[in-house]
Structures are given as C-alpha cells and as structure tokens.
Amino acid sequence: MPRMxxxxxxxxxxxxALAGQALAHAHLKTSAPAADSxxxxxxxxxxxxxxxxLNLKFSGVTVTGPDKKAVKTGTSSLMDADKTLMVPVSxxxxxxxYTVDWHVLSTDGHKTNGTYTFTIAx
Numbered sequence: 001m002p003r004m005x006x007x008x009x010x011x012x013x014x015x016x017a018l019a020g021q022a023l024a025h026a027h028l029k030t031s032a033p034a035a036d037s038x039x040x041x042x043x044x045x046x047x048x049x050x051x052x053x054l055n056l057k058f059s060g061v062t063v064t065g066p067d068k069k070a071v072k073t074g075t076s077s078l079m080d081a082d083k084t085l086m087v088p089v090s091x092x093x094x095x096x097x098y099t100v101d102w103h104v105l106s107t108d109g110h111k112t113n114g115t116y117t118f119t120i121a122x
Contacts, residue, residue, distance in 0.1 A: 026052035026106035028114055029083075035116035042093035042120050045086055046073075048102055053082040058105035061087045066096025082107065095122040 032047040033039045046061060056078050063071035074088030085104065096119065103113040 025110040025112050026050040026054060026104050027112060028102065028116070031100070031116060031118075033118040035118065038119040038121050040121050043089060045088045046100060047079075047084055047086050048100075049080065049084045050104060050106070051083070052106040052108065052110075054078060054085060055105040055107055056082075056085075058111075059085055060103060061085065062101045063087075063089070064099045064101070065093070066098070071098070093120055095120045 027050060028048060029051050030049045033043055046063070048061065056076065060076060061073065063073060065071050071093065072090040074090050076085055076087045078084065079086050085102070097117055098120065099115060099117050101113070101115050103111065105111050
C-alpha cells in the first residue's frame with residue numbers, strides 16, 4: 001500500500017506543478033469595448049486587461065474594420081500595475097463589426113494571443 005500512496009502523491013504533485021505553469025500565462029480578463037458587445041459610440045481607445053503583468057515591448061494589438069482593412073492605432077501603453085494594455089484608436093471608426101487580434105508577453109516570459117470582436121451600432 002505505501003507504494004500506491006507514493007504514486008498517488010507523486011501524480012498529484014506533478015499535476016499541481018503543471019497547473020501552476022498554465023496559470024502563469026497572461027490571459028485576457030476584460031476588454032473595453034467588451035468582447036462580442038455592441039457600442040453606440042466609437043471608442044477612442046481599447047483597454048485590454050490581463051491576469052498577469054505584461055512586457056510592453058513584445059505586446060500589441062491589430063484592429064481590423066468591417067471592410068477588412070487595418071485600423072490605425074497609436075502607441076500602446078500599460079496601466080494598472082502593467083496588467084492593462086491601452087491602445088489609442090487614431091482612425092474614426094464607422095458603424096460595423098471590428099476584430100481585435102492581440103498578442104502579449106507576460107513579464108515572466110510566457111506568450112499568449114487571441115482574438116475578439118465588437119460592433120459599433122449605426
């Protein structure tokens with residue numbers, strides 16, 4: 001029985017270690033405009049908040065408009081203990097569906113990326 005108990009404890013320890021590594025990645029927690037939302041006014045900036053602090057040099061956003069053309073954005077900055085990536089929107093946004101492609105590098109060296117959409121109502 002002690003051997004089985006050792007095996008179970010070792011399996012549990014490895015599971016915890018792997019789960020801790022998965023949780024160390026910067027995951028998108030919230031965004032403004034929110035994912036899959038419809039807003040009445042075009043945003044002047046995008047605010048993407050993550051679960052971990054970010055490295056600004058290796059993090060960024062690309063916004064694509066309803067015409068599939070890239071939206072011009074300004075220089076990104078970090079806020080809220082480096083967990084919120086703020087991206088100014090330079091172009092005037094017309095009504096339609098916009099796609100936000102993001103990629104970030106957390107300060108502990110883990111890369112993550114993702115996509116979400118929001119709509120500007122007419």
